[in-house]
Amino acid sequence: MTKSGTFIRTDELLDGTFGTARAHALEQQYGNGKLMRLLQVVGAGGPFRAVTPWELDDDQGKRVINASGYAALPFGDNPPELNAFVRRVLEDPQQMMFAQQSVSEWRAALEANLVNLLDRECQAGGDTTHHDSRVFFSNSGAEAIEAAIKFAQAARPRGRYVVNFTRAYHGKTLGALALTPNPSLQGPFRNILSPNVITLPFGDADAVERTVKRIGPDKIIAVILEPILGEAGVRLPPPGFLKRVGEVCRAHDVLVIADEIQTGLGRSGHWFESVAQGLVPDILTLAKPLGGGMVPVGATIVRHAIYKPLLGSLETVKRHSNTFGGNTLAMAVGLKSLEMLMDADMPARSRRLGAAGLQRLKAAQARHPELLEDVRGAGMLFAMNFRPLLALPFKLQADLISEATGMLALVAFYRSGVLMNFSLNAARTMRLTPAMNMPEETFGELFTRVERVTDAYPSSFKLVQRYGTPQMLGLLKAAFLED
Numbered sequence: 001m002t003k004s005g006t007f008i009r010t011d012e013l014l015d016g017t018f019g020t021a022r023a024h025a026l027e028q029q030y031g032n033g034k035l036m037r038l039l040q041v042v043g044a045g046g047p048f049r050a051v052t053p054w055e056l057d058d059d060q061g062k063r064v065i066n067a068s069g070y071a072a073l074p075f076g077d078n079p080p081e082l083n084a085f086v087r088r089v090l091e092d093p094q095q096m097m098f099a100q101q102s103v104s105e106w107r108a109a110l111e112a113n114l115v116n117l118l119d120r121e122c123q124a125g126g127d128t129t130h131h132d133s134r135v136f137f138s139n140s141g142a143e144a145i146e147a148a149i150k151f152a153q154a155a156r157p158r159g160r161y162v163v164n165f166t167r168a169y170h171g172k173t174l175g176a177l178a179l180t181p182n183p184s185l186q187g188p189f190r191n192i193l194s195p196n197v198i199t200l201p202f203g204d205a206d207a208v209e210r211t212v213k214r215i216g217p218d219k220i221i222a223v224i225l226e227p228i229l230g231e232a233g234v235r236l237p238p239p240g241f242l243k244r245v246g247e248v249c250r251a252h253d254v255l256v257i258a259d260e261i262q263t264g265l266g267r268s269g270h271w272f273e274s275v276a277q278g279l280v281p282d283i284l285t286l287a288k289p290l291g292g293g294m295v296p297v298g299a300t301i302v303r304h305a306i307y308k309p310l311l312g313s314l315e316t317v318k319r320h321s322n323t324f325g326g327n328t329l330a331m332a333v334g335l336k337s338l339e340m341l342m343d344a345d346m347p348a349r350s351r352r353l354g355a356a357g358l359q360r361l362k363a364a365q366a367r368h369p370e371l372l373e374d375v376r377g378a379g380m381l382f383a384m385n386f387r388p389l390l391a392l393p394f395k396l397q398a399d400l401i402s403e404a405t406g407m408l409a410l411v412a413f414y415r416s417g418v419l420m421n422f423s424l425n426a427a428r429t430m431r432l433t434p435a436m437n438m439p440e441e442t443f444g445e446l447f448t449r450v451e452r453v454t455d456a457y458p459s460s461f462k463l464v465q466r467y468g469t470p471q472m473l474g475l476l477k478a479a480f481l482e483d
């Protein structure tokens with residue numbers, strides 16, 4: 001343990017003398033120690049080194065393909081092209097890095113590109129409502145959602161309710177959390193979350209229409225939706241749902257916010273999944289891939305008429321802002337990331353590789369329905385839904401069993417050389433979100449490794465066999481024991 005008061009100098013990290021054991025110890029003492037400990041107990045806690053943008057080495061020298069990254073790594077880790085670009089920007093001593101209270105070329109260019117891209121996609125479907133939209137930048141997905149709620153409420157001053165959907169995930173800040181109907185995440189914060197949220201079944205457009213008519217359109221601040229439920233484990237809506245929600249909302253002049261933080265910019269196989277499915281939202285949020293896996297960037301794109309009430313007059317122009325949103329490094333990386341996505345025609349690549357990957361997952365599920373309850377995918381977003389991997393001793397432990405199942409799956413695939421994502425709203429579902437530019441050979445190898453685990457079930461889940469239910473629960477509890 002570090003002596004308190006000892007300052008750790010940057011040189012120690014740069015020259016490699018700091019050491020991974022020390023990192024483990026300090027993270028446990030000063031950071032989210034429980035999570036780190038749990039990952040360490042199961043042997044997947046890193047720290048990692050990026051050997052290529054798509055492969056990581058852990059501190060034991062084990063090499064894994066990175067299918068994690070929570071959809072925020074469009075080009076993998078440390079992509080050379082983006083790195084070289086950032087170096088070029090930083091080498092220019094005249095760049096003003098913090099251009100908050102002045103015009104910024106980088107910000108202006110990214111604003112224009114984002115609006116033009118959204119407008120182009122909408123116009124392809126005959127809609128021109130985004131030709132003069134505006135962009136507000138922030139530092140995370142959740143913050144982009146907070147901004148979206150404020151734009152909507154300011155534009156609908158008589159509005160009292162936000163309509164959202166079951167199993168949605170919009171972030172963990174208080175406004176976004178109120179729209180994330182997960183009891184374990186909302187738990188102790190209920191008293192300070194807005195109660196004015198009406199949660200409807202995802203996929204039920206009739207329920208939207210009924211609710212709009214029952215509440216009255218002017219009482220609705222907005223309908224907010226993910227075009228595909230990401231954290232619920234890549235759940236696609238029934239065909240026609242998004243289009244119909246758009247039609248109902250347009251007919252009654254109700255605002256729609258599309259949260260494309262996970263799906264957008266190519267991940268689901270389209271620039272904007274909502275627009276591709278025939279729903280032109282009034283407000284659209286982006287984040288994850290816009291930061292190139294390197295810097296946090298959130299963006300809220302808003303139709304001009306809706307932008308104005310919040311920020312469009314002399315009295316209100318300072319009503320919403322943040323200190324670092326739109327800073328030069330974030331905007332430059334955002335602009336370059338968008339350029340790299342465009343140059344590679346990434347949505348098309350994502351669709352093509354995604355279809356091949358999903359086909360392999362479906363075949364694996366057909367061979368092993370006793371392991372895989374379901375598999376789902378859209379572009380380079382994949383999900384595997386596991387059956388409970390431990391017997392239920394009694395019902396109260398269902399949540400723990402699901403958590404343990406997710407953890408066991410993480411371990412089994414990690415041992416086979418694949419790092420996956422948990423799903424915040426679906427404990428028994430693991431997601432694969434490989435870099436959209438992953439070389440085809442690596443992508444193929446990723447699925448070969450996945451098949452190696454599923455085809456060797458149950459012996460590939462040795463931990464389950466070896467430990468059994470009580471021991472596994474003990475392991476989880478041990479990881480969470482108080483120090």
Ligand SMILES: Cc1ncc(COP(=O)(O)O)c(C=O)c1O
Binds near residue numbers: 140145170230260263
């Ligand atoms: C659809 C969606 N909305 C919002 C968020 C929150 O983004 P952040 O974690 O950057 O706050 C996420 C993050 O997973 C997300 O998937």
